[in-house]
Amino acid sequence: MKEKNSEINRYLLEILDQQGSKAERRELIGEVYDFLALLDGVKLVFLHGRGHAPVQWVEPIKTFACSLKLFVIEGFYWDATPYDEFPNWYQEHCRNQLLPFRAWYICKEAELAAAIKNINTRAGRLSMAEEAYLLGYPECCVRAHYERACLYHRGTLSILRRLAKGNQNKMEALAIGNAHLIPITQQEIEDFDFAFKIHPPIVGSWNMCDACSSGAKPFSDNLVKKYLSVIEKAGMADY
Numbered sequence: 001m002k003e004k005n006s007e008i009n010r011y012l013l014e015i016l017d018q019q020g021s022k023a024e025r026r027e028l029i030g031e032v033y034d035f036l037a038l039l040d041g042v043k044l045v046f047l048h049g050r051g052h053a054p055v056q057w058v059e060p061i062k063t064f065a066c067s068l069k070l071f072v073i074e075g076f077y078w079d080a081t082p083y084d085e086f087p088n089w090y091q092e093h094c095r096n097q098l099l100p101f102r103a104w105y106i107c108k109e110a111e112l113a114a115a116i117k118n119i120n121t122r123a124g125r126l127s128m129a130e131e132a133y134l135l136g137y138p139e140c141c142v143r144a145h146y147e148r149a150c151l152y153h154r155g156t157l158s159i160l161r162r163l164a165k166g167n168q169n170k171m172e173a174l175a176i177g178n179a180h181l182i183p184i185t186q187q188e189i190e191d192f193d194f195a196f197k198i199h200p201p202i203v204g205s206w207n208m209c210d211a212c213s214s215g216a217k218p219f220s221d222n223l224v225k226k227y228l229s230v231i232e233k234a235g236m237a238d239y
Helices: 002-017 022-039 055-067 088-098 110-121 128-135 139-163 168-176 186-195 210-214 219-233
Strands: 045-048 071-076 102-107
Touching: 002 022, 002 055, 022 045, 022 055, 022 102, 022 219, 045 055, 045 128, 055 071, 055 102, 071 110, 088 139, 088 168, 102 110, 110 128, 128 139, 139 168, 139 186, 139 210, 139 219, 210 219
Parallel strands: none
Antiparallel strands: 045 102, 071 102
16 A cells, blocks of 8 residues: 555656646645545545646546546536625626636545536535535635635625616626726725635645634644645655
């Protein structure tokens, strides 16, 4: 088992070292840690290839995961944003923006693969508790992520309402046309400032809530310790 783990670690680092720039590698090392956390049982599901990961990274990792007999499922971006408080046209607009994008969800168990496929039938919609459980993130941090998202949407709608003088049709047209949105009112500025106020842990791919970041809650700290243990076992502490 130890020899197999060494081969896995070596192969992941080889793929990482083939990436174009140091900046790219620094971003992708987080995915390596997530993959190792999945294999070590710290995570149930490894989210791969979301965002701007290059194809020369995405494809070899997918192929490698398949060679390890893992389930690799292409799916919609997961989204637990509580859109109900927003106008119907805005809900549809936000969901339509995510629909073209895909990520890959990698897991070890058939039961988890079935859960991922079920989320696919909902176009990536799921609960915050479900997302936290499957991705192995503290639920308080997942909820904080979506609270920030809601403030971003509230600020966006405020700007659209101001520009369109309250006309919903014009607001929708501005949103669909990707109008340049600049926060001006104090509330808009505060909403955007809070929306982009993130607390990344020293290792890991989630953003901490304020309570975890300040040490008032132990959940992120406990997860970081698990990641550091996985990284140390893999011999990647100085990578």
